[in-house]
Amino acid sequence: MTTLEAPGTPPPPPAAATRPLARKRSRPSEQLFKWLVMGLTAITIAMLIWLISSVVIKGAGSLSWAFLADKPSSNPDKAGFNSALRGSVVLMIITIFFAWPIGVAAALYLEKFATQSAEASERKVRERLGSGVSGVHAGWLRVRLSWLRVRPRVVHLVDVNISNLAAVPSIIYGLLGLAIFVGILGISKSLLAGGLTLAVLILPIIIIAAREALRAVPISIEQGAMALGATRWQAVRSQVFPAALPGILTGTILAMSRAIGETAPLIVVGGIVFGTAVPSLNPLDAGNEALFAMPLQIYFWTDQPQASFQAIAAAGIIVLLATLLVMNLVAIILRNRYSKRW
Amino acid sequence: MTTNVEPDTTADDAPIEIQLSAGAATPTHAVAAGQGAAAGPAQPELGPPIFQLRDLGVWYGKNEAVRGVSMDIPKNAITAIIGPSGCGKSTTLRCLNRMNDLVPGARVNGEILFGGEDLLSSDVDPVDLRGRIGMVFQKPSPFPKSIKDNIEFGMKVNGIKPTAERVEQALVDAALWDEVKDRLKDEAFSLSGGQQQRLCIARAIAVEPEVILMDEPCSALDPIATLAIEDLMKNIAERFTLVVVTHNMQQAARISDQVAFMTVEGKAEGERCGVLAEVGTAREIFSAPKDPRTEAYITGRVG
Amino acid sequence: MTPVGDPSGRRKRLGGSVGERAMLLALAAAAIISILVTVGIVVVLVGEGATFFTEVPLKEFFTGTEWFPVEGKYGVLPLLNASIVIALIAAVVAVPLGLGSAIYLSEYAPERLRRVVKPVLEVLAGMPTIVLGFFALDAVTPALQTVIPGLGLYNALAAGIVVGLLITPLISSLSEDSMRAVPNAMREGAFGLGATRRVVSLKVVVPAALSGIVASIVLALSRAIGETMAVTLAAGTVPNLSWNPLEGMQTITAYIVQVSKGEASRGSLQYESIFAVGLLLFVVTLAINIIAVRIVRKYRTVYQ
Structure with missing residues (x-):
């Protein structure tokens, strides 16, 4: 024994343990279980690899600049993805134009204003009501008073509602778009109708993402501005919102990557277009342009019996997946570049 | 007890049977072998060592957490490890049943002899070892199961038949039986913090280990619950070797037979590392500490 | 003014x-x-x-065993049955894969590997369903046909498998989150009693995270029932009241797509029918989601 004891002291006799230490032994059930969970993980990843490689193998041969530049055709050798690409671009512009402002505004309200105590405002409104205002003004104040009273319940309802909306199957949004935009508003089955439907579809996703980004900004930033005399709105607009913006944009891009791959709601709203039109890239024309989109074109080709259409469907999928990849990379870069640790 | 280094054959019986008074046959030996601390004189009140730490060191990744700890831990007695926070008390304790194996990046060097065998040796089975050297943690950590299932869990894991008598005995030993005997099927989370901690001790006792390690078992508890646990420690010390990490010197003085004092030593580049300053009987450490750092700590000048 | x-x-x-x-x-x-x-x-x-x-009377809608709009037969059972069959196949695929991955990532995988594997799994969750439909038709069914001779081009099995793939990351991600929320003290407590990692995983961590795990499976089921493109492409468009996964069958969602593709004129009974089955789909998925939320609320243990 190597000890640091003073010379001359006999080494201490150890007390006996009840039995010698057990040597390491193999536990087959342990190993089996470890291999099992590892294997299940590997199978999942292998399926993903199989998916991507089968698409790439099938579609790579059909990929070319001509494929991206050509319009659709009933001849698979001439058919191109150009109309689908243009359609998807216009769809995304419309979707973001409508979903982003509403989604971010809703998030700002829910996260920064709705939860503030209503007591002070309520007292002030009461005081003014008591101070002898009359007519329209008094009516308005009464409306405000009742709003302040029901506000907490409404906010709770909105909360529950948003999380439920995020779980509604996307095809249901298609039915909503079909009945409202096409049926009631009379918009033709067009890119505009499709874009509006996708906007409704990603609205809850944007609200949830924007709320998370706003929540990540420490309250001290807001309080610091308010301590300098800013109103809450000024503090939120000038301090909190800019700080949360990278996070909001990241969430927005991820929501768009959900929208750009959606197929079912577009079919329900716009049907499947067999035409060979090339839609204009100007979103103001979207109300008159037939509903083209990458996933719709892919679906149309996949549904054709000829094998050569399967190949260009695969090529279309490669383009769609590449687009998604780019969008996700942008989101990741944005997050890493601007994410601050508070 | 023999002077032989080989494990004592008489100890093949259950540890409970071993009488551990200051036996006349117990030879003079040094308990302390800490660096810098001179080996003490004969300490007849402490039994032979069950653990012998030899130049124990622990690294977490690139940080050296503990260096050069050498000490003996006597069998069927309470050894307290005290010292300022960050001195590596818990780290040292967690080496004794190889809990550090579970920490990614942790490396342990040196030797820990358990009954004369190095338990750090790579061919020793850590799972089996932990069944013999139980552990109770700082925060009560009952499983989300019933009180009874909590006790039976460890028994089943170690191949002990979970009979009602054994469950009762463990709870009696942990001084919890009277409080829970009518509600064994209740969720363990329904117990108070102090009760949960005693349940965790009962859970450890039920496995019939030889040693129970306790990592600041009372730090999350109120004074009354703390006293209950201290009493229970003293009661079970006849049957189990207890090694208790505590930051509470009064507690160490109240319960322990042997005290190890660890401290922090500055290294180059501002890094700090835990070392053993002194080890001795509780009386020695608290009345006549040899190491100036120990004296400074226990008189309240540091830490 | x-x-x-x-x-x-x-x-x-x-x-x-x-x-x-x-x-x-x-x-x-x-x-x-x-x-x-x-x-x-x-x-x-x-x-x-x-x-x-x-x-169409409610009774006929819910008890009729034939869905054949051209002849005015609107018994929804074949569609509902197909949605359920495919969701169950998906669950059979996704529950082992998802739970296995969750246990591996949370309890076994080194941190560096976890950080790579988790985003990779989430790629599957973000995969457009049209891609999974193509994959089912183009790769999974041909592969299955080599094992099961006589398997048709359209079958519930391939559809169920790819839908299962789609919901696997949902289960693994949510389950892993709730498993990682189990405090480490609980794991150490079990290790300290001499438990092996398998026992710690299965007897301590999984039970402690059970509410989150069950909720993740329920949510995944709801997602599977609402899934559209993969089942439309892979399971076909023929209503078929059958439990045989080797047969083709039309789900609620596939029917909506089929009608939408054609020009069912507004106001026709067929046009109305997609809203009727849509309502059924909405109620079913909403009910499942509410159940999931209830499970989490009721059985969640909050660990400090």
Whole structure:
């Protein structure tokens, strides 16, 4: 024994343990279980690899600049993805134009204003009501008073509602778009109708993402501005919102990557277009342009019996997946570049 | 007890049977072998060592957490490890049943002899070892199961038949039986913090280990619950070797037979590392500490 | 006129300038739009569905075993059955894969590997379902045909497998989150008693995270029932009341797509029928989601 004891002291006799230490032994059930969970993980990843490689193998041969530049055709050798690409671009512009402002505004309200105590405002409104205002003004104040009273319940309802909306199957949004935009508003089955439907579809996703980004900004930033005399709105607009913006944009891009791959709601709203039109890239024309989109074109080709259409469907999928990849990379870069640790 | 280094054959019986008074046959030996601390004189009140730490060191990744700890831990007695926070008390304790194996990046060097065998040796089975050297943690950590299932869990894991008598005995030993005997099927989370901690001790006792390690078992508890646990420690010390990490010197003085004092030593580049300053009987450490750092700590000048 | 220009200046104290107040009003309105979406969905589905049910009695709808719109046969059981069969196949695929991955990532995988594997799995969750449909038709069914001779091009099995693939990351991600929320002290407590890693995983961590795990499976089921493109492409468009996964069958969602592709004129019974089955789909998925939320609320243990 190597000890640091003073010379001359006999080494201490150890007390006996009840039995010698057990040597390491193999536990087959342990190993089996470890291999099992590892294997299940590997199978999942292998399926993903199989998916991507089968698409790439099938579609790579059909990929070319001509494929991206050509319009659709009933001849698979001439058919191109150009109309689908243009359609998807216009769809995304419309979707973001409508979903982003509403989604971010809703998030700002829910996260920064709705939860503030209503007591002070309520007292002030009461005081003014008591101070002898009359007519329209008094009516308005009464409306405000009742709003302040029901506000907490409404906010709770909105909360529950948003999380439920995020779980509604996307095809249901298609039915909503079909009945409202096409049926009631009379918009033709067009890119505009499709874009509006996708906007409704990603609205809850944007609200949830924007709320998370706003929540990540420490309250001290807001309080610091308010301590300098800013109103809450000024503090939120000038301090909190800019700080949360990278996070909001990241969430927005991820929501768009959900929208750009959606197929079912577009079919329900716009049907499947067999035409060979090339839609204009100007979103103001979207109300008159037939509903083209990458996933719709892919679906149309996949549904054709000829094998050569399967190949260009695969090529279309490669383009769609590449687009998604780019969008996700942008989101990741944005997050890493601007994410601050508070 | 023999002077032989080989494990004592008489100890093949259950540890409970071993009488551990200051036996006349117990030879003079040094308990302390800490660096810098001179080996003490004969300490007849402490039994032979069950653990012998030899130049124990622990690294977490690139940080050296503990260096050069050498000490003996006597069998069927309470050894307290005290010292300022960050001195590596818990780290040292967690080496004794190889809990550090579970920490990614942790490396342990040196030797820990358990009954004369190095338990750090790579061919020793850590799972089996932990069944013999139980552990109770700082925060009560009952499983989300019933009180009874909590006790039976460890028994089943170690191949002990979970009979009602054994469950009762463990709870009696942990001084919890009277409080829970009518509600064994209740969720363990329904117990108070102090009760949960005693349940965790009962859970450890039920496995019939030889040693129970306790990592600041009372730090999350109120004074009354703390006293209950201290009493229970003293009661079970006849049957189990207890090694208790505590930051509470009064507690160490109240319960322990042997005290190890660890401290922090500055290294180059501002890094700090835990070392053993002194080890001795509780009386020695608290009345006549040899190491100036120990004296400074226990008189309240540091830490 | 509203007294906007109140000269006393008292308005200002009441909560900022008029412009600011208008801004707040606009924000609140945006928040309320999300409720309007839900109201819109319910009104549209119930409204159009009600028209449908004036012509097709509820009893016939729910007990009829034939869905053959051309002949006016609107028994929804074949569609509902197909949705359930495919969701169950998906669950059979996804529960082992998802739970296995969750246990591996949370309890076994080194941190560096976890950080790579988790995003890779989430790629599957973000995969457009049209891609999974293509994969089913183009790769999975041909592969299955080599094992099961005589398997048709359209079958529930391939559809169920790819839907299972789609929901696997949902289960693994949510389950892993709830497993990692189990405090480490609980694991150490079990290790300290001499438990092996398998026992710690299965007897301590999984039970402690059970509410999250069950909720993740329930949510995944709801997602599987609402899934559209993969089942439309892979399981076919022939209503078929059968439990045989080797047969083709049409789900609720596939029927909606089939009708939408054609030009069912607005106001026709077929047009109304997609809203009726849409209402059924909405109610089923909503019910499942509510169950999931209840499970989490009721059985969640909050660990400090």
